Amino acid sequence: MMALAVARSLLAVIAGPDHADFLIGDLEEEMRARTGTRAGWYVRQVVRSVVPLISMRIRSGEFSGLVAAACFGAMLPLAILDRLWSLVYSQIPLKDGFERAPAYLALNVIALCCCSAGAGLIFASHERPRLLAIAVALAAGLAMWSAKGSTPGLYVVAVLVLAPVSAVAGAKFTERKAP
Amino acid sequence: MVTRRLFVIDRPDHFLYYVEIVAKGEALGEFEHLILLAVARLGRQAYGMQVRREIAERTGRDPSIGAVYATLERLAGKGLVTSSISEPTPERGGRAKRSFELTGQGMEALDRTRRELDSMLEGLELPIRGGAAG
Numbered sequence: 640m641m642a643l644a645v646a647r648s649l650l651a652v653i654a655g656p657d658h659a660d661f662l663i664g665d666l667e668e669e670m671r672a673r674t675g676t677r678a679g680w681y682v683r684q685v686v687r688s689v690v691p692l693i694s695m696r697i698r699s700g701e702f703s704g705l706v707a708a709a710c711f712g713a714m715l716p717l718a719i720l721d722r723l724w725s726l727v728y729s730q731i732p733l734k735d736g737f738e739r740a741p742a743y744l745a746l747n748v749i750a751l752c753c754c755s756a757g758a759g760l761i762f763a764s765h766e767r768p769r770l771l772a773i774a775v776a777l778a779a780g781l782a783m784w785s786a787k788g789s790t791p792g793l794y795v796v797a798v799l800v801l802a803p804v805s806a807v808a809g810a811k812f813t814e815r816k817a818p
Numbered sequence: 819m820v821t822r823r824l825f826v827i828d829r830p831d832h833f834l835y836y837v838e839i840v841a842k843g844e845a846l847g848e849f850e851h852l853i854l855l856a857v858a859r860l861g862r863q864a865y866g867m868q869v870r871r872e873i874a875e876r877t878g879r880d881p882s883i884g885a886v887y888a889t890l891e892r893l894a895g896k897g898l899v900t901s902s903i904s905e906p907t908p909e910r911g912g913r914a915k916r917s918f919e920l921t922g923q924g925m926e927a928l929d930r931t932r933r934e935l936d937s938m939l940e941g942l943e944l945p946i947r948g949g950a951a952g
Contacts, residue, residue, distance in 0.1 A: 688885065
């Protein structure tokens with residue numbers, strides 16, 4: 640029963656609110672019609688449905704707001720700031736290593752919060768906040784992973800917490816303003 | 819000459835079965851064709867699981883409900899099928915059912931695909947001599 644409940648929840652998440660009801664209903668009906676059908680059949684159906692259902696939702700453009708918010712709100716600003724630091728650093732003679740100054744990292748966090756909030760305001764006003772937060776955090780994580788130089792733990796935590804929070808705050812602000 | 823076989827997508831035992839032969843423009847993909855035929859056969863009874871069952875019984879394939887549903891959604895986007903939502907029933911755990919029906923455009927697409935296949939098969943003797951099986 641536990642496996643069934645988990646599979647049902649997974650299906651509800653991947654199918655989205657528009658389709659989950661019909662799909663779960665179809666599977667429930669089939670389970671009742673087939674006597675002796677085990678939970679394994681249900682779970683296999685759900686697992687095999689993950690790829691087609693996600694690609695269906697991507698094709699329908701359902702995630703375009705999330706992707707735009709993640710790119711413009713987190714990935715792009717961090718990439719630009721990283722390039723800017725590279726340019727500044729290249730002008731300094733007799734340097735050792737590639738360490739970003741703490742003040743510059745703090746500036747990164749502030750700029751990132753502003754961009755994430757702006758992206759939340761513009762792109763993802765109608766998206767669900769949890770998905771928006773996950774998308775922005777993933778994009779920020781990816782940008783930090785591909786950045787040059789070391790990334791202090793405090794900086795990573797600040798980015799991974801404050802960027803999604805700012806994006807969600809921006810989205811919530813737009814929702815509140817909407818009639 | 820090197821021949822590549824598309825064996826992965828066509829095996830019923832393949833775990834993540836999903837035919838990604840998406841039709842471009844007006845042409846029907848292989849799986850789309852099967853789904854449209856199943857909807858045509860079932861008439862007003864066509865809904866996700868029923869379509870899946872029809873394909874499984876007639877072709878021996880075992881498509882997932884997600885693949886069937888995603889393809890039905892794509893066909894609805896092309897205007898080849900329409901859908902209607904029925905009232906929730908207890909045997910479905912109190913959930914509604916989405917039924918699909920063929921449109922005039924869908925019937926034309928089936929007809930066109932059949933003509934194309936007939937034309938390609940005309941004069942051919944199967945199994946083809948010198949083919950993979952022969």
